[in-house]
Amino acid sequence: MKLLIIFIFCNFSNAFADTFDYGYTKDGFKYVKHKHNESSYQHAYCLAHNGIEEYQNSDFTRVDCLTDEYAIEFDFANKWAESIGQALHYQIMTGKKAKVVLILENPQKQMIYFNRVNKIGKKYQFDVEYITPDILNIKHNKCNYPDCKCNKHRI
Ligand SMILES: [Zn+2]
Numbered sequence: 001m002k003l004l005i006i007f008i009f010c011n012f013s014n015a016f017a018d019t020f021d022y023g024y025t026k027d028g029f030k031y032v033k034h035k036h037n038e039s040s041y042q043h044a045y046c047l048a049h050n051g052i053e054e055y056q057n058s059d060f061t062r063v064d065c066l067t068d069e070y071a072i073e074f075d076f077a078n079k080w081a082e083s084i085g086q087a088l089h090y091q092i093m094t095g096k097k098a099k100v101v102l103i104l105e106n107p108q109k110q111m112i113y114f115n116r117v118n119k120i121g122k123k124y125q126f127d128v129e130y131i132t133p134d135i136l137n138i139k140h141n142k143c144n145y146p147d148c149k150c151n152k153h154r155i
């Protein structure tokens with residue numbers, strides 16, 4: 001019985017541990033590692049939706065992607081809370097509807113964050129969508145964007 005409890009506990013902690021891929025800086029700070037840059041996802045999505053990337057507002061903040069209908073903020077799932085504040089600010093600045101596009105690098109594990117933001121979006125009337133690495137058209141572990149870290153040689 002005791003063993004079973006330990007077994008269950010270990011499985012639970014593993015399930016939480018690999019929701020994100022963590023790294024540590026030399027100063028010991030923990031951070032979430034990403035295979036491809038946020039900007040790569042932004043390029044892929046914005047191109048497919050005929051948007052303007054990095055649209056500058058009068059207060060010098062920048063909208064990740066401005067389309068005919070939406071002012072869009074992209075973020076990785078671990079930044080779900082920040083994404084809402086930024087998208088709503090862009091709505092005020094542009095007069096277009098706020099949209100959060102959440103990047104789920106591991107959709108199975110991270111869907112919980114999309115569901116969370118989606119629920120808030122329904123209540124407070126902004127739009128939410130998620131994208132996965134599928135949008136990057138990855139071949140041989142590299143995406144199409146030369147400025148992405150997956151295409152940079154490491155020394
Ligand atoms: Zn990449």
